[in-house]
Amino acid sequence: xxxxxxxxxxxxxxxxxxxxxxxxxxxxxxxxxxxxxxxxxxxxxxxxxxxxxxxxxxxxxxxxxxxxxxxxxxxxxxxxxxxxxxxxxxxxxxxxxxxxxxxxxxxxxxxxxxxxxxxxxxxxxxxxxxxxxxxxxxxxxxxxxxxxxxxxxxxxxxxxxxxxxxxxxxxxxxxxxxxxxxxxxxxxxxxxxxxxxxxxxxxxxxxxxxxxxxxxxxxxxxxxxxxxxxxxxxxxxxxxxxxxxxxxxxxxxxxxxxxxxxxxxxxxxxxxxxxxxxxxxxxxxxxxxxxxxxxxxxxxxxxxxxxxxxxxxxxxxxxxxxxxxxxxxxxxxxxxxxxxxxxxxxxxxxxxxxxxxxxxxxxxxxxxxxxxxxxxxxxxxxxxxxxxxxxxxxxxxxxxxxxxxxxxxxxxxxxxxxxxxxxxxxxxxxxxxxxxxxxxxxxxxxxxxxxxxxxxxxxxx
Numbered sequence: 323x324x325x326x327x328x329x330x331x332x333x334x335x336x337x338x339x340x341x342x343x344x345x346x347x348x349x350x351x352x353x354x355x356x357x358x359x360x361x362x363x364x365x366x367x368x369x370x371x372x373x374x375x376x377x378x379x380x381x382x383x384x385x386x387x388x389x390x391x392x393x394x395x396x397x398x399x400x401x402x403x404x405x406x407x408x409x410x411x412x413x414x415x416x417x418x419x420x421x422x423x424x425x426x427x428x429x430x431x432x433x434x435x436x437x438x439x440x441x442x443x444x445x446x447x448x449x450x451x452x453x454x455x456x457x458x459x460x461x462x463x464x465x466x467x468x469x470x471x472x473x474x475x476x477x478x479x480x481x482x483x484x485x486x487x488x489x490x491x492x493x494x495x496x497x498x499x500x501x502x503x504x505x506x507x508x509x510x511x512x513x514x515x516x517x518x519x520x521x522x523x524x525x526x527x528x529x530x531x532x533x534x535x536x537x538x539x540x541x542x543x544x545x546x547x548x549x550x551x552x553x554x555x556x557x558x559x560x561x562x563x564x565x566x567x568x569x570x571x572x573x574x575x576x577x578x579x580x581x582x583x584x585x586x587x588x589x590x591x592x593x594x595x596x597x598x599x600x601x602x603x604x605x606x607x608x609x610x611x612x613x614x615x616x617x618x619x620x621x622x623x624x625x626x627x628x629x630x631x632x633x634x635x636x637x638x639x640x641x642x643x644x645x646x647x648x649x650x651x652x653x654x655x656x657x658x659x660x661x662x663x664x665x666x667x668x669x670x671x672x673x674x675x676x677x678x679x680x681x682x683x684x685x686x687x688x689x690x691x692x693x694x695x696x697x698x699x700x701x702x703x704x705x706x707x708x709x710x711x712x713x714x715x716x717x718x719x720x721x722x723x724x725x726x727x728x729x730x731x732x733x734x735x736x737x738x739x740x741x742x743x744x745x746x747x748x749x750x751x752x753x754x755x756x757x758x759x760x761x762x763x764x765x766x767x768x769x770x771x772x773x774x775x776x777x778x779x780x781x782x783x
Contacts, residue, residue, distance in 0.1 A: 325362035328431025333438055338651035342622050345507045345591055348648060349413070352435075352442040354392075361390035364434045367426055372436060375420040377767030378405050378476075382421055382436055389439055398447040401440060406479035406522070407472060407501075407766065409448060409514045412441025414505060415763045416642050448517055454524040461485035463780045466550040468535045468721070471499020472762045473556035473753030475522060476769030477776075482525040484777055489528040489550075491539075496587060497529045499558055500754075501762070503587040504579070506616050508623075512586075536720035541728075541749060551783075552748045552776045555736060556769060559715040559754035565608065569665025570711075574600065574673030578609070578617040578712035585620050602626045602708035606676045608662055609712030610634065613759075615645040617710045618654050628654045629704060633661040633681050633694040659683075661694065663701065665709055675703045715759045725749075733758055742772035750776060 334350040335341070341348050352360065364386040372382045381400050388397035401408045417423075417437035425433030463486050467474045470492040478488045496502050498515040523529065535541060535557070544550045562577035564570050581599075584590040590599035605621040607614050610632035618628045630649070632639060635658050639646055650656070659681045666675040680700035683692035717734045729737040729745035735758055736751040738744050744751050752768025754760055 324365065325359055327363060330363065330432040330435040331356045331360040331438070333435075338648075338653070341508065342619070342652035345623060347511055348508050349441075351445055352438055354394075354446075357389055357394075357439060357442040358392065360435050360439060361386045363427060364390065365426055371424040371426060372421040372434075375422075375424045377420070377763050378411075378770055380404050380421075380440070385443065386434065386436070386439055389443060394443055394446040395450070397443045401443060404770075405766070406476045406769075407518050407762075408440055409444035410472070410501060410510065410518060411763055411766070412437050412439075412444050413510050413514070416761055418643065420763065448514075455521055457524065457526045458483060458485045460487055460526075461781075463487065463552075463783075464489070464550050465776060465780075466491060466544045466548070466553045468541070468553065468555045469493075469499055469557040469753075469755070470497040470519070470529065471556055471558050471753065471765060472501060473558075473755075473765035473769040473772075474499065474554065475518065476766040477554045477556060477750075477752070477773045478527045478769075479522050479525065480770055480773035481776060482522065482527045486777075486780075487526070487528075489530055491533040491535050491544075492529060492531045493534045493557075494587065495531050497531060499556075503583040504613070504616070506582070506586055506620055508619070509616070534720070536724040541721065541725040541746075545748065551780055552750065554742075554769070554772050554776065555721060555744070555749065555751040555755055556753045556765070557718065557721055557755045559717045559735075559757075559759045561716045561718045561734070562711065563713045563715065564711050565662060565713065567662060567664055569667060569673075572665055572667040572671050572673050574602070574667075574707055575665060575709045575711070576600070578607070578613045578710050579715065581617055581710050582613070582620065591620070591624060599624075600708055602706075604704075604706040605629065605708045605710060606631050606657075606662070606704055606706045607710045607712055608632075609714075610639040610641060610658075611712065611714070612641045612645055613714075614712035615641045615649050617712050619649055619652060621708070621710065622652055622654055626708070629657050629706070630654060631657045631660050631662060631676070631678060631704075633659070634691065635659055635683065638683075638691055657704070659694070661696070662709075666703070673707055673709055674705065676706050676709055677701055677703050715754075717755050717758065721755075740771075741775035742768060743775060748779070 385400040422433035588597035590597040664677040681694040687693040750772040753765030
């Protein structure tokens with residue numbers, strides 16, 4: 323019998339005053355009883371509107387129906403037919419603006435907790451599965467993947483399942499891309515990412531770390547000298563942006579990329595870590611997206627008093643609602659409708675203040691959001707010893723500068739057609755390297771699209 327409750331089962335989580343002092347996962351996951359109860363809220367609609375919001379087209383009603391019957395492994399197999407990273411997506415996908423946005427139950431209450439159920443199913447599988455995936459027979463074709471983030475891993479997984487010999491080239495020492503260097507442990511444990519990577523290795527995918535494509539080897543060399551028949555570029559968007567204001571070169575000003583990489587990939591928060599990181603007392607994080615929330619919450623866990631400085635209001639914050647709520651619960655102070663105009667420092671060039679000006683919302687801009695306008699004479703100073711810029715990123719120019727015939731747009735993204743094919747024959751691209759910084763699931767969707775196109779092209783040879 324369907325569960326007609328208007329409210330989804332709440333996600334168990336750590337107490338805010340405990341979790342803001344550790345890096346353990348905040349959300350604890352559904353119990354079996356909670357998962358069964360939540361799954362029974364699904365109406366199993368024939369039209370499947372939830373699937374229209376999923377970039378990788380997970381068969382959502384089908385997997386939830388299996389959860390409702392207690393067939394958790396069967397549910398996992400349904401998800402994994404289209405998603406290479408179910409345990410990741412269940413944690414970091416913005417379901418509220420994708421699959422759950424179109425859930426019929428959301429019209430008169432909460433939508434079904436699709437993301438929470440996906441996470442439960444993936445965690446259940448990881449806890450109970452004993453057999454490694456079977457490696458398919460080789461079809462004789464070789465494909466290179468540049469970058470081991472969500473786009474690259476998805477493309478690699480889809481091709482490996484079809485028998486392609488796939489090698490993933492990763493610039494850093496650990497595979498996972500933004501999943502390991504950008505998203506904090508308390509949102510996405512790195513052991514989860516490693517399990518997903520290990521699953522791809524079991525399918526026959528080779529991971530070559532410490533290989534900077536564009537320096538160690540170029541895309542052209544991969545094809546001409548190494549014999550790869552196709553290349554997929556999923557190198558992400560790792561070039562940080564800074565404000566053009568006085569003081570950005572003072573000591574204590576960081577990009578969110580560097581700050582998060584030191585914490586997440588290098589484990590700088592651990593006492594035994596040999597990776598240096600600043601341990602500030604008062605931090606201003608400039609920006610309002612998910613990366614800003616991640617940086618702010620990490621700084622809080624390092625013992626700092628933390629402000630988020632954002633030029634629009636709370637309603638306009640681009641970060642996920644859940645991440646904003648968690649940040650507020652953990653004691654982070656939101657200084658909305660404020661914008662930095664200068665960073666100040668002491669005689670040794672160490673940051674000691676950030677000067678801001680109050681803003682008010684005017685007419686809508688090109689994005690449809692009301693444009694922030696300065697309020698004359700409203701400047702004020704915040705006493706801080708660290709400023710973290712979380713203003714977005716753009717694709718690193720290294721690959722475009724070392725690859726002949728690759729068309730790039732004005733924002734530095736690689737130009738592709740609807741199949742992910744670039745202007746260069748047999749070279750495909752997807753994810754943040756094409757779009758600029760976006761979501762994990764959109765990058766995965768791009769990886770799937772390119773994998774399909776690569777298979778169609780190479781299988782004809």
